[in-house]
Amino acid sequence: MITNWERFISNLPVRLATGRLNRRQLLKAILASTAVAGFASANAGHAVANAPVAVKLGKEQRAFMLQMSKDIYPHDGFLDDEPYLKVVDSLIKEAETDSAVAKMLNDGLIDLDQRAYKIYNSSYAEVKGYGAREALLRQIETTDFFQKVRGGLLFGIYDNKDLYAKFGYEGSSWEEGGYIDRGFSDMTWLPQDPRVKGDKK
């Protein structure tokens, strides 16, 4: 079980993740992942053969993952589908070249759907009510599959410079000279700098 910070690190966009690897480490990392991929693709046929729904990540899976993503970090009326779809599409893209990821996503979606059918006799995306879908996701929140999607969203939604402003976050500030002349102390609903005993200067 890996439900943690490490996953955030391993999910860092490549731009970040490679920053801390020297050439030797990078090579090692690349070799290691090729080995894993080779192993997974040898087994992929088996997994797909048993799959009741999906054989490849197509339109249906994309819609499924979109619903799942919006349930992981719901922002109804605050964000539209676009940032979620960007994350979903990058996962699908990753699956195209990495069969281990393809298998993880494929198996994960099938599993989630099966859980939905078992309780609600409906596919996950059609289960009514956020609480019901959240409960299904809570069942699988410790899986690699879930955390893979969630890690992508954590960065795709909250570390996304295009969305910062929506949340009222202003991002990098040194280029603008910081906030010394741009409102670091502009609140008016509390007293201004109420120096009290103890702050001598």
Next chain:
Amino acid sequence: MATKIDLNDDSVVVIVGSGAGGGTLANELAQQGIRSVVLEAGKRFTFDDIENDEWAMFSKISWLDKRKSAGGWHGAQNHPTLPAWIVKGVGGSTVHWAGVALRLQEFEFKTKTVNGDIEGANVLDWPISRKELDPYYDKAELKMGVTGDITGMPHLPWNNDFRVLAEGARRMGYNEIASGPMAINSVDRDGRPACQQIGFCMQGCKIGAKWSTMYTEIPSAEKTGKCEVRPNSMVLKIEHDKSGKVNGVVYADVDGNIHKQKARIVCVAGNSIESPRLLLNSESSMFKDGLANSSGEVGKNYMCHTTAGVYGVMPEPVNMHRGTSVAGLVSDESHNNTSRGFVGGYMLEKLSLGLPFLSAFLVPGGTGWGRGVSQALEKYKYMSGVWICGEDLAQSQNRITLHDTDKDQYGLPAPVVSKTPHINDVNMTNHAYTTMKNIYESVGSKEIYNLPAYPASHNMGTNRMSEKASDGVVNKWGQAHDVKNLFVSDGSQFTSSGSENPTLTIVALAIRQAEYIGKQMKSGEL
């Protein structure tokens, strides 16, 4: 031309690590004309490397070598390979420290005398007093540029986020409220500019307003021609001669090639996980339990402060990310008032996080998702935050050990960092959560989030100072009880944690240690 020191030069002081302790020590020795080699596992960063981007900087400068979390704290589950948040690079964790520069209080040097033996804890008095350290605190404040009486530099102006905490604290009857002391220039000083309220102090200060050995002590030391800093040099082992004196260190360079640097004196300043690990990894037929470990205390008594976070949604916008990350403290609860149900005290320190970090830490670990989290984050603009920093009692079970099978990239056993809160910590944390609830509610917050401890930023105690050789690892100079030319020069010397952020004390101790080493070398003792 940069100074080059020969590997076989056995007249030099070898310093492991270039952070608060190591960087300061190197400069203090260099100013006395004493030659040293600083071996630093990380690389050299420049101001160009510093970005206002939380995850980019995290991945760029953090120590991410193999480490394991263990024990009863939530991080054993939620941060299993990141027990602590430490920098690997020239400057060490002073690259991303926030600049709070507090002195330990007198009672905190006498934990055992003041509060007696505490069940389940392994507390001890420091072999030095606040009075003995005060002159060195003065020197440290002048060196670092700490706002307040010693430098005469005014404290920083109050930013929005601190004004929320300050006003709430005032309404609750508190009065030790100040925007300092901070080792951040509030005016141009010592060739460094005044703070521009950029924010992102914990990602490195883009303009150098905040003190860091990266651009103060290290370049000053190098300028004397007496100090060679070797980045990308990971020390693997300290070696000794037949008499039991250390005579050099073995290290790996950037290409993985192994070298031995000879030494007259070795000073260990790799922060409180790597320093004891290095001593443990330096076992030999003479020192079977690790170097300087006749007491068995190497690695034990790991303290990282009793900490937690509290974020409140305010009725009006705050924009907490605007300006200095931690500039603002409330100290009323930092005193030893045992009627609260715990010994020691805690500080309340304003702490802003950006959206990327807050989204990961509001509910840390794999369960931090769902409507509760996402709706809170929609109110980012209205949030104000605080970090609780309290006394953490020494316990034998909280310790750094070597993993049986897991190895790092150099083939050395990975460190296991075990941490289980004492009941004192639990009581203190609960008290602090209530205090913050009252403070934030008094300024109109109706929605308050309690966060558990982050990966440790303050690491202390694992090679502690003691009067008696049987109680600790080093004496009052940071000199190993067992090996006279081996020193510990970082926060692992701390006998107690106090409730204050540790760096000013680390720097004061390093200045004092450099003076002692200088005298001992001169007199031929060392």
